[in-house]
Amino acid sequence: MSYFRAENLSLHFGGLKAVDAVSFAVEKGEILSIIGPNGAGKSSIFNLISRIYPPTSGRIFFEDQDITRQPAYDIARLGIARTFQNIELFENATVLSNLLVGRHRHSTTQLWQELLFLPSVRATEKAHRRRVEQVIEFLDLEPYRDKLISGLPYGVRKVIELARALCSEPKLILLDEPSSGLNVEETDDMSFWIRDMKSELGITVLMVEHDMTLVNRVSDRVIALNYGRVLAMGSPSEVQHHPDVVAAYLGA
């Protein structure tokens, strides 16, 4: 059985088929990229997985469990974290507290304990912070840890969003265009981190990306989408030379 599986996933807005009977599987420990022209339905697939939209039809399985009808907040508890294409950070909070929100799925304390800030709460808080510091070190975020998000540049925010997702210690991470808005150097860093996430942290990565250099460098497999349908699936070079993919991009 596959680690993560989407079966005949569809999302229709009236007559528009944003995602149309898409099936794919992700194996444990691999990096799978989804490519395709604008409006191909890549981000919609992510929004279906993280339950921002309910699918029109089809089913989603994670670790052999049907998660199609799980509420949105349960998806993170199962170990699926995500980043957003346009960055959804908590603007008026510090980097540190943004990352601590990422720890939410591991919080065990009750409201009354927190009101009194009992020793048990203090202990778990310290444990959360220790974990967050490891992520900060992994992604070189030390200079920003006490800064407010609203004052930080785009490239840094992008990394913080990745850090927040990593703080939840996910099994599967969904990266929505991790390199958009980054310069060449930052994209390089990003590709190293994505590979390290796989090799050091053992996280399975599902990623939507436009930058083919990054896709070629990190992906084990690639899926090409157009008009909500799968065009091709396979190794990066196979997909890039697939006649349908060439036609979709070049209009030949």
Added chain:
Amino acid sequence: MRFLFKTDYQDDIRLFPHSGYVTSYGLLLAALVIAPYVLSSYLMSQLVFVCIYATVGVGLMILTGFTGQASLGHAAFLAIGAYTAAYLQQFNVPFPVYFLAAGLLTGVVGALVGFPALRLQGIYLVIATISFAFIVEEIMARWESVTNGNEGMRVKTIQLLGATISRDGPTFYYLCLAVLVLTIVGTLNLLRSPTGRAFVAIRDSETAARSMGINVSLYKVKSFAISAGITGLAGVLFAHKMSFISPEMFTLQLSIEFIIVILIGGIFSLHGAVLGAIFLVMIDPFLTYLKDDMPGVISGIAATFGAGEVRAGHIQDAVAAFASANGLKGAIYGVIIVVFVLFEPLGLYGRWLKIKLFFQLFPLYKRATFKRQKIYVKSERNR
């Protein structure tokens, strides 16, 4: 400037980051403790109102400032707390019991209001909470067997451990102060634990909060319950201070006053709730002073600039008529809110931070430090 070297995770958690905080808050607390022996009884009474309003302010700050859910219904929560106390008093229920019962009941009502509010945002939530406040006001006026209707209810003085705590005495002031301090400490504890961070996450991006595993509905209801519960506790103290409660004391105007407390004080910070309460309690005597003295002052000025005696008299009458017009107070509140939102969106606490930074960085302070940043990258799609 002071630079903190953090060597332990504890350094980020503690309430007082360095000894300067301990000194300044210690001095403040000492001043508040000796206040009854120094200040006149009028000022003490005002200070009690500051404590009560600040407690409500902290409650409302949790909901509006930290969870981002606006409410214009907090006068109703205050009323529920006050009426619960007055009602239970009739059966000789001891003070600690009805004090906690009022908080608990108001918290439950708050949670019930929170449920329909889950589907509402922004202005619609404001309308829903206003409607709730009107419903409660109407119930207080009509449910005569419990609330005694429009005739109102007397509130007896507190009996605690065989002693009588008069509403004008120092013991009652200490009680209000203790409730305020405990509320603030509890709220600070909440803010440095997962629940508080979940509130802030919901305020800033519900989508991201959800995708981080936060049950947004549950935490919104929690926030409503905590906020209402605190307001209910303040309601008990309010009832005792007024010694008489009736439906017309808990109107929309009172809810707006609570909004003023957090907006003027500085939303997003607990300092703001206290500063806003001080501001609100001070503004009333100030308006009375203006009403009594302004007509004379203005006609005096007119006279020195050559207006005749009759003319000056006319001016005095006109100003007096204006100053005693109905609804002037509400209009002034409105103007204050508009001015603060436009020119000092961070409120009095924001102003204090700016002044503090000015002296810390002198002469290198730059005005742009606090300039609001325009945020260009904000997803509207996933709302």
